[in-house]
Structure formats: C-alpha cells, structure tokens
Amino acid sequence: MPKLTVQDLEKIREQTRRALSIREGGEFKAKVNVHMGTCGIAAGARTIMSALIQEVETRGTTDVLLTSSGCAGLCSREPMVTVELAGQAPVKYANLTEPKIREIFERHILGGAIVKDYALGIGSEKTDL
Amino acid sequence: MDEKSTGKTFRMYLMICAGTGCVSNHSYEIKTALEKELARQGLENEVSVVPTGCNGFCERGPILVVQPGNIFYQQLTVKDIPYLVEEHFLKGRPVAKLMYVPPEGKTPVPVLSDIPFFKKQVLIALRNRGLINPEKIEEYIARDGYKAISKALTEMTSEKIISEIALSGLRGRGGAGFPTGLKWQLVRNAASSNGGQKYIICNGDEGDPGAFMDRSILEADPHAVIEGMIIGAKAMGATEGFIYVRNEYPLAVQRLDIALKQAREYGLLGENILGTGFDFDIRIKRGAGAFVCGEETALLASIEGRLGEPKPRPPYPAQSGLWGKPTCINNVETWANVPTIINRGAKWYAGIGTETSKGTKVFSLVGKINNTGLVEVPMGITLREIIYDIGGGIPAGKAFKAVQTGGPSGGCIPSEKIDLPIDYESLTAAGSMMGSGGMVIMDEETCMVDIARYFLSFTQDESCGKCTPCREGTKAMLSILTRITEGKGTEEDVTLLEELAVAIKDTALCGLGKTAPNPVLTTLRYFRNEYEIHIRDKKCPAHVCRQLNEYVIDPDLCLNKGRGCDVCRRNCASEAIIGEKNEAHVIDQAKCIKCGVCFDVCNFQAVKVK
Numbered sequence A: 001m002p003k004l005t006v007q008d009l010e011k012i013r014e015q016t017r018r019a020l021s022i023r024e025g026g027e028f029k030a031k032v033n034v035h036m037g038t039c040g041i042a043a044g045a046r047t048i049m050s051a052l053i054q055e056v057e058t059r060g061t062t063d064v065l066l067t068s069s070g071c072a073g074l075c076s077r078e079p080m081v082t083v084e085l086a087g088q089a090p091v092k093y094a095n096l097t098e099p100k101i102r103e104i105f106e107r108h109i110l111g112g113a114i115v116k117d118y119a120l121g122i123g124s125e126k127t128d129l
Numbered sequence B: 001m002d003e004k005s006t007g008k009t010f011r012m013y014l015m016i017c018a019g020t021g022c023v024s025n026h027s028y029e030i031k032t033a034l035e036k037e038l039a040r041q042g043l044e045n046e047v048s049v050v051p052t053g054c055n056g057f058c059e060r061g062p063i064l065v066v067q068p069g070n071i072f073y074q075q076l077t078v079k080d081i082p083y084l085v086e087e088h089f090l091k092g093r094p095v096a097k098l099m100y101v102p103p104e105g106k107t108p109v110p111v112l113s114d115i116p117f118f119k120k121q122v123l124i125a126l127r128n129r130g131l132i133n134p135e136k137i138e139e140y141i142a143r144d145g146y147k148a149i150s151k152a153l154t155e156m157t158s159e160k161i162i163s164e165i166a167l168s169g170l171r172g173r174g175g176a177g178f179p180t181g182l183k184w185q186l187v188r189n190a191a192s193s194n195g196g197q198k199y200i201i202c203n204g205d206e207g208d209p210g211a212f213m214d215r216s217i218l219e220a221d222p223h224a225v226i227e228g229m230i231i232g233a234k235a236m237g238a239t240e241g242f243i244y245v246r247n248e249y250p251l252a253v254q255r256l257d258i259a260l261k262q263a264r265e266y267g268l269l270g271e272n273i274l275g276t277g278f279d280f281d282i283r284i285k286r287g288a289g290a291f292v293c294g295e296e297t298a299l300l301a302s303i304e305g306r307l308g309e310p311k312p313r314p315p316y317p318a319q320s321g322l323w324g325k326p327t328c329i330n331n332v333e334t335w336a337n338v339p340t341i342i343n344r345g346a347k348w349y350a351g352i353g354t355e356t357s358k359g360t361k362v363f364s365l366v367g368k369i370n371n372t373g374l375v376e377v378p379m380g381i382t383l384r385e386i387i388y389d390i391g392g393g394i395p396a397g398k399a400f401k402a403v404q405t406g407g408p409s410g411g412c413i414p415s416e417k418i419d420l421p422i423d424y425e426s427l428t429a430a431g432s433m434m435g436s437g438g439m440v441i442m443d444e445e446t447c448m449v450d451i452a453r454y455f456l457s458f459t460q461d462e463s464c465g466k467c468t469p470c471r472e473g474t475k476a477m478l479s480i481l482t483r484i485t486e487g488k489g490t491e492e493d494v495t496l497l498e499e500l501a502v503a504i505k506d507t508a509l510c511g512l513g514k515t516a517p518n519p520v521l522t523t524l525r526y527f528r529n530e531y532e533i534h535i536r537d538k539k540c541p542a543h544v545c546r547q548l549n550e551y552v553i554d555p556d557l558c559l560n561k562g563r564g565c566d567v568c569r570r571n572c573a574s575e576a577i578i579g580e581k582n583e584a585h586v587i588d589q590a591k592c593i594k595c596g597v598c599f600d601v602c603n604f605q606a607v608k609v610k
Helices: A006-024 A038-043 A045-059 A098-110 B020-024 B027-040 B078-090 B137-142 B147-154 B158-168 B180-194 B213-220 B222-236 B250-265 B296-303 B332-344 B346-350 B383-390 B424-429 B448-462 B468-485 B492-507 B511-515 B518-537 B555-561 B567-571 B597-601
Strands: A030-035 A064-069 A081-085 A091-093 A119-122 B012-017 B047-052 B064-067 B071-073 B199-204 B240-246 B270-273 B278-287 B327-331 B360-367 B373-378 B400-405 B411-414 B438-443 B551-553 B607-609
Touching: A006 B012, A006 B137, A006 B147, A030 A045, A038 A045, A045 A064, A045 A098, A081 A098, A091 A098, B012 B020, B012 B027, B020 B027, B020 B213, B027 B047, B027 B078, B137 B222, B137 B250, B147 B222, B147 B332, B158 B180, B158 B222, B158 B332, B158 B346, B180 B222, B180 B327, B199 B213, B199 B222, B199 B296, B199 B332, B213 B222, B213 B250, B213 B332, B213 B360, B222 B240, B222 B250, B222 B278, B222 B327, B222 B332, B240 B250, B240 B296, B250 B278, B278 B296, B296 B327, B327 B332, B332 B346, B360 B383, B373 B383, B383 B400, B400 B448, B400 B518, B411 B518, B448 B468, B448 B511, B448 B518, B468 B492, B468 B511, B468 B518, B492 B511, B492 B518, B551 B555, B551 B597, B567 B597, B597 B607
Parallel strands: A030 A064, B012 B047, B199 B240, B199 B327, B240 B278, B360 B438
Antiparallel strands: A030 A081, A081 A091, A091 A119, B012 B064, B064 B071, B270 B278, B360 B373, B400 B411, B400 B438, B551 B607
8 A cells, every 4th residue: 555645645535526525515517317217217217327427437527416306297208317507597308318418418518508409498397386 | 445435436325324323223234225225226336325424313313314415314224225225216206204304393304404403513523424434544535634634744833733723722522621732732841851752642431421422433533533643743742642442332443443554554644654754653542441541540540551540630641641751631522623623723713612612512412302312513502502403302392400411520400501501611600511522411300319319329330449538438428319319318418418529529539539429519509409308208309219209099090091900900019009800999008119010000090109
C-alpha cells in the first residue's frame, strides 16, 4: 500500500466524490428519471438505465443524478425518460433505445441542447393545485 | 483501493444502520436479504448497500436510509425486503408503509430531514453518521477526512493549533468541561521543560448507565477520533497515543482496529506522516469495564497494567501522567470535534452555542421517552426542545417529572426547570452536571427516592474501595436509602443523609466518590417532600417502593366486571387472597408479601394500590 501525500488524499476525495455527493443530497446539474413501471421494464427501461450508468461511469460524470420512478402514463410510448436540467423545465423522451439515450446523454444532459427528434414534450403535468 | 467503495458507479445507495442498536435488531440480516434480493432482480450493479454507523434513532431500528432522496425506512423485517426492492429500488415508488409515522400523526414522513427527531440536530462530532461506511477509510477521506491533518501538519505550527483550539472554546466532553486548548497548552509546556516522551490518550471508558455516545462515535466514525488525536499529538509533541475503550464494546474495538490498520497502510499513522517528517502512532487498550477507570488517574493506572485505582491530584496527568510523563487525556467526543475545528476555524465553531459553552453536545436519550436514541444538539438548547421536539415527549401521555443528567455523578433536574438552556454552567447551577451526555428521562410514575437509591447502589458497587469516605460512606448512604424505601426510615435519616453527602463530597479521593452523593442531594433539593412521605406516612406516592404499597381489591369491580374470575387467587404465592369463583375476592393484609402479582394479572383493574 502506498504511503499517501497531501495530493494523494485530494485524489481519493475526487474519485469518491460522486458516491458521496449522491448520499449528501448535493447539487446536481441534471436529473435523469427513467420510468420503471411494469410497462417501462417490459419495453426495455432496464437497458436504458444500464446505458445511462455506463455513460456516467466511463465519462466520470459527477453532477448527473440517475433515478427511477413509476409509469409516466403513456405506456405505449415506453421506454421513457425525463431529463431535468437545473433551472429548466423537464423534457420527456419516448420510444427510447440504447443508441438514442446515449445520444441524449451527450447532446442534452451534458451539452444542454434538447434532442427534438426523440422528445415527446416539455414540462410536466400539474401536481399541486 | 477497494473498487466497490470508490471507482464503481451506482445510481442508488442503501445506507443500512450497523450501530450496535440496529445490529442487535438484526440489521445485518436485512443487509444480507437486500443483497440477495438486489442480485435476484439484477440490480447489484446499480444499487449498493452500505453499512453505516448509528443513525441515532435507535428506537426505530433497524433503519435504512435511501440515497438519493434521503428516504427513511424503519423497523424493517426480512420479509419486507423483496417488496421494498421491487417497488422502490427497481420501480422508483417509495413504500409508505415502511416509513416513520410520528406518534401524534397518521401520515408517514418519507424524508429523514423532515422527521422532528432529526430536524433540530446539528452534527459536528457525528458529522459522518449514516453517510459513510466506517470500515472504509476512502469514504471518510471523501467527506473531507484527513484534510485537517494535511493543514495541521503542513501549514500550522503547534502554537497555532493550540491557539485555534483555545479560541474555539472547545471544552472536555467527558463531563468536567475543562477547556481543551488550555489542557493542550499545559501538556505542551510541561513537555518543553521535562523533555522526552509525552503521551495522548482517548478516554472511551464510557460507564454511565444509559450512555452510549462514545460507543456510537467510535462505531460510526473511528477515523474522526484518530484524526483528532494526530492533530493533538502534533500540537503537544506526542509520538504515542492510546485509545482506552471498554471490552464490552466489541464492535467499537473492531472498527477502531480496522481504522487504525487502514490509517497505518496509508501512512497517516506511523513514521513520516504524509511525508511531513512527523511520527505518531496509536494503540488500543481494552478496559475491563470498571466505572472508576473513566477517572483519569485510574485510567492511567489501568493502561500501565496496574490495578485501576485513582490517586490524589496534583500532580495532574499534564505534568506527570502515563509512566510519569506529561499526558493529555481527552474524551472520544472531544477528539472527534477537533478535525472540524481545524477545517472550519475556531471562529465558526465559537459561533455555535452559548457564552461559556461552545459547539454542540451529543446526548443519549433513554428512559421514559418516545424517541430513545442518540442526538447532537447545539449548546444552549432547552431541555424542553430535547425532550418534546426531538425526543417526542413521554410515552402513553404521562407527565414529565425529571431528567437525570451526568449519570450517577450528576443529578435530577425537575420538570419546573424544563426551559433551562443546557450548558456546563446552567446544569451545575441546577445541582447536576453536563457529564458525558447520558439523559435518563423520568415520568410521573418514577419514585425519586428509589432513583437516588438506584444510582447510589451503582456507585457503591463501582467504588474501588481505596478511600474510606467513598467505600464506607456510600454504603452507609445506601443502607439509609434502602431503609427509607422499605418504610423503616426515621425523621433523622434526611439530616444524616445530608451530612454524609457533604462529608463524602469533601473528602473522597477521586471524582467517583466526590460526585456519588449528587443524585441524593438533588432529589432532596427538588423532591424533599417525597422523602418525607416515605418516612412519615410510610407511603410511596409513585407506588414504586412495593414494601410501602397496600394492595386491595375493589369488590364491585371484582364481582360485577370480573365475575370473581379467581385469577388473582390462583397466582398468589403467599395464599393471601380469599374468595371463591363468582364471588368478590379479598386480600388478607397479614399474609400479603406485597409482590404485586395480583395487580399485574387482574384483567379488570380491580386490584388497587394504596
């Protein structure tokens, strides 16, 4: 085991930051919600989630939060994902495939540009009346 | 480096409490069940299970906190797990029926920080609880761990460290509240005149009944204590440290052991720490659980391998401690505060708390309280906030009567002082003391004479027997108290108790003896009336002292409600109950041994206590 220096400590902090910022409820640039109802799972939502995790891992992204939630109500268009960039309206994507979600990851989640070809709509239903 | 804790990416973390409380509630079985179910659902590469230190809300264990989202699940059983994994961790639908519902409410509270128990807490010593795996040094490092030693060893002089600790206002968390900066200065000065070896010690000989602050810190965040000690060592010029911990804390010993090994492997302990040329190492010394070994001179004797008996001070350990060398002894919680003070600065720390007592204090809440557990609160918070807002009040709607702070060395604080802001001075003025942080809450059904007797029987038991006032004096006081609870007290007994108490306080050799009379003195001060009723009327108002109770059967309830069910007669060991089935029963007072069994077994509340 190597004896650490002050710089090594900083490196360990950097590597472990993502795990810890999820636990600490830190600030995230983007929140990606994969709809994981029975309909979503049947249509391949698990593959979408795996692809997202892989993207985050290979790119070393620390400020994107991946979560899951129930059916979004539009079962015929699953798998669906909602992408929410901090301070912007959520965008729903439908009929996703692995290549599509990877493209969305690069262009929208990291790049900030909505991928209009795959987008279903912007905004959410009202929840508090 | 362990890949699982650092490199690998998970979308969700399941923080399972692995403090002693939750472990005894089978949290490791929950952990195994979670891992099994996650694998079955193919989620093992998406969701990670992390064992953490004590969450504090021990009443509700086993506890699982889900991140992100801070969703709080409680009182889990193995059979809840498959449903929970599928619903929440796969499909993202939190499971309401496994969430906490406050005593007064009906709606579950999903998010940890919205639960009243957690809302008013401020975490410094417990800053990493529930957030890191205490057995993984990388996770401690990620939460700014070992940042303070980087600063202390490379940028700060010893004088600067000591002045920072002094300015922060940190005082000893073991009970007496001696200013930590001043203690460090004394050890540093003593060292420069004596030269040679110096030692620092972490006192983890936590012995107060109902206290588990030190255990929880050592289990939840051992590296915080180790880092604090490294900083102290640099400030005072010590090269060797000891952590004295009770052998009855096996989990704490085990986690400390792991933590020390990891720190050594990373070169954070040993020679040339972080390449700065500073050498320091720590050894664990396991104690046999003698209460007196928490007293610093007895603790030193125990580490040296001698009988754990105190000796007169001066000389203080700062001048002549372990093997006659200058030694600094601080409590677990005190050490755990040090890294944060160095990281965030004395000014920040001194901004929390009251004029004389800075920062936060960890308390263990036990006794007649809804939310048993471990809390960290800013100094100056009132008893009312701790007992009602955090503690959730007294169970079964009973009235709050008193709280014992400071364990057997402290005293009872009565309900009329419930708005007392808590700091070292206010507790001492009320006749009690801060102590290490145990809080035993008592309700209206507690007999204060019996409580005083209980604490005195504890100190009498734990007295090492070296000095006469403690050895004989506590025994004499205990026999008087026992006499009073048996209805054999006389009018002179109260005066005699007071005289003995003052004599023991003035003449006992160490803190154990000097403070042993405190529970008696405070109960006499606030509940003198109860002593008088025991002595004069031979009655115990709370019906706790059974020898003073008179059990009678309400003939009306017995016959009309219970139809003379005969259960009491059949259960009476002394054949003191007369009556046939379908008749009202009667207790023969001459034969009754006041065991209370009839009261406990009657289903119709027909047995009354007078």
